[in-house]
Amino acid sequence: MHSIQLTLHASESNPKFRRSWMFPRAIRKIYPWKLAQICQILNQMALNNWSQDIQNEFSRLLTAGNLKGQNDIRDPKSGGARTYISQLESIGLLYRNKKELFFTLAGKSLIDFETPLKVLQHQLLNYQYPSTYSNGRNVRIDPDIRIKPFVFVLKLLKHASIKYLTVDEITFCVVYGHNSGCEDLIIGKVLDFRKGNSSRSDLLNFIDNPLEDLSTPKATQKDNAKKLLVEAINVANTFKNYLISSSLAYEEAGTKNIIISEEFTDVIDDSILNINNFIPYTPGFDEKFTRAYGSWNKKKDTTTNSERKKLNKGEAIISSQFFEYIGNVLITESAEDFISKMTKDFGFNRDLVLDVITPLIPKSLTFFESKYLELSKGxxxxxxxxxxxxxxxxxxxxxxxxxxxxxxxxxxxxxxxxxxxxxxxxxxxxxxxxxxxxxxxxxxxxxxxxxxxxxxxxxxxxxxxxxxxxxxxxxxxxxxxxxxxxxxxxxxxxxxxxxxxxxxxxxxxxxxxxxxxxxxxxxxxxxxxxxxxxxx
Missing domain, CATH: 3.40.91.30 (Restriction Endonuclease)
Structure with missing residues (x-):
């Protein structure tokens, strides 16, 4: 059965809206341990008072944790911290209530070491437009675009005539993936692109109406089609990084081909069956949407915004560093290498380090999982x-x-x-x-x-x-x-x-x-x- 082509034509689109996909890229590779590390740092902030001073402190802690480039934050109104918040919110880990920030159930699960890879996979497989993020002031994706982008691409990867996608080919999804009915159109473009043995320099020839199809609300008359295409390719590359970080797909060794991870077939197939089941979104009801999206292993988030367990600054640094360590190293019960690093490089007392990491060690393997899967296919x-x-x-x-x-x-x-x-x-x-x-x-x-x-x-x-x-x-x-x-x-x-x-x-x-x-x-x-x- 063929899908129906339902792309938005130029005459139907509103120039105030973006007609293509977009993803935040403050964190380019959203490995579970990295998201947990950022959430752990954020969990120590005064989220009921998201002032500029608190944002700057958050940025400094991100820099200390090697999660952000060295930056003295000379601009007193730096928006760097806000881009991280936007990214965490876009994947359902945070929500806002007036000027306060709260963790969703998915965000809390990451902090609590509860199956982090499954959390990330669930969030991406339920990532959708429209959403709080897509309706954001600086994003403004056309509200008529209704699609689950990650499920859509995974379905394409399972198609007998596709089997793999490159970043250049994912660009067709970014530009024309307006709903699940666009599948045949995109398959046709990918196959035509391959048939001519085309390269990135030829990509623009496969865009029907470049200035209209690649248009964004921020585009100006000075922006030519080539510049707009570069932005679409960047979005496709960000999408690839998200997908690989979740282990739902991987980049084939020695190539640039993105291939589906067969070991996650069950969860992927289930998501494909539900490709057109969306969480209802109504502008102005952003908290309701994000809490539903972030409820990941429960049907509904019914928790109250209770007081969070706070760590002092030293404990927060140790905890944050530990997330990165266990994301990349399979540790033993003692974690002596990490303890030595904390005492020698940071000057922390050994007993303090042990107090912080001892409750976390039993669940540490869950964070190494994505790294191990990456090594297994490299x-x-x-x-x-x-x-x-x-x-x-x-x-x-x-x-x-x-x-x-x-x-x-x-x-x-x-x-x-x-x-x-x-x-x-x-x-x-x-x-x-x-x-x-x-x-x-x-x-x-x-x-x-x-x-x-x-x-x-x-x-x-x-x-x-x-x-x-x-x-x-x-x-x-x-x-x-x-x-x-x-x-x-x-x-x-x-x-x-x-x-x-x-x-x-x-x-x-x-x-x-x-x-x-x-x-x-x-x-x-x-x-x-x-x-x-x-x-x-």
Whole structure:
């Protein structure tokens, strides 16, 4: 069934409104840990008195947390802080009540370490025009544009004739994505763009009426079509950064192609089914809309604007720095590297640092999730970091001894797998190989390496020479092709159980409470592509 073309024609549009998408870009890459860090800083401000002095203090704390460029805020009426507030409000983390600011349920969940990646994904999958943001004075997107931009693009990525999009191609969505009925028009433009092997310099040729289609309320007669197109491309690039930050899609290693993340198919498909279900928006009722949008895991936000738990300035700095740290590093229970940094670089007392971070450590893995998924699909550029992170995940979160062996040089022919796992209680070890690939199929070369190198050579490492080999495991960003049948063939030929698990599943398993090491070990022997449900 073909969608109906329902774009806004020049004769129908109002020059006072923008006819294309727009997104705030104070924070260009909205990783969950970064949003949580900013919310944590903001949570320490006097939000009932959003004065210029408070805004300037907020900007200074952002700078101290490496979230904002060095800026002395020489302008006493600097609007820098307001751009961050606008961005948090646009994705449903904050709302306004007169001159006061309050966190939505989604914003509170980020601060409280509650499944941050799921929060961000939910907010983007429900991001819509019209909204409080799209009706803003400096945005003014045409109110007749009714679309969920992230769901719309994800639906395109699932289309058999599209499969991937570049920033240049997303520009067609930015300009012509006025509602879900514009799908065929945009698919046609993308395919025509590809057919001619076109580049960015040709993009303007595919815009029907450049001065009208690219027009914005701020455009002047001096603005030519090329200048307006650059702005549309910048919006497309911001959109890409948002989407990748949520792990719903990723940039294919070695290309500029944006591809859907298959491991999130369920949540994406559900959103596509609801692509035309919008939160009602009425100008002047902005608080009602934003609270509904930000209620993320509940049908309605019925909370009262109660007093927030406040930290002193030192505690706030420690907490903010910790958000960044756990967003990029898989920490152990002690987090000694972070404690050392806080005491040596900032001069904080060790006991104070421990008091602040100890309640946060148990949930810290939820913030590393998006980073781990990014490493798992980065190809050669992230392969070694993915190996190290996977070994650390087994060791510190699953309680299974893991030694990184991928960098150990072997004399003579052959080599070693990336990781050796050990289980002393069972007297067994396992060979684990990681692949920073979004679509790993266990190709014949890797199959041959396992049979002729990794299995015969593992005992030479001396790590588990007195252990029997329990199983073979592949860990990758994504799994596909005929990997299931290849695992069974590998089992039959080698005599050892062979399984595979994707990065998302592994990190979800690491967050299941009270899993026993031996239980996990036995589940890894099941000769299949493993799912989270297999471990419950």
């Amino acid at each position: 190809g050669v550029a992230t392969a070694r970091d993915f190996e190290l992170a996977t070994a650390e995940l087994f060791r510190t979160r699953l309680g299974i001894d893991a030694t990184h062996t991928g960098s150990i040089h072997k004399k003579g022919v052959g080599g070693y797998s990336d990781i050796i796992l050990s289980n002393e209680s069972l007297g067994e070890c396992a060979i684990a190989d990681t692949k920073a690939s979004s679509y790993y199929t266990l190709p014949s070369t890797d199959y041959a390496k396992m049979i002729s190198n990794y299995i015969p050579n593992y005992k030479q490492l001396g790590l588990a020479s007195d252990h029997t080999l329990g199983f073979i495991l592949y860990v990758a960003g994504g799994l596909g092709g005929e990997i299931q049948s290849k695992l069974l063939t590998l089992y039959k030929e080698s005599g050892f159980p062979a399984s595979a698990i994707n990065a998302k599943t592994l990190i979800e398993v690491a967050q299941i409470r009270d899993l026993k090491k031996d239980h996990i070990w036995e589940k890894l022997k099941t000769n299949k592509v493993l799912k989270t449900s297999d471990f419950h």
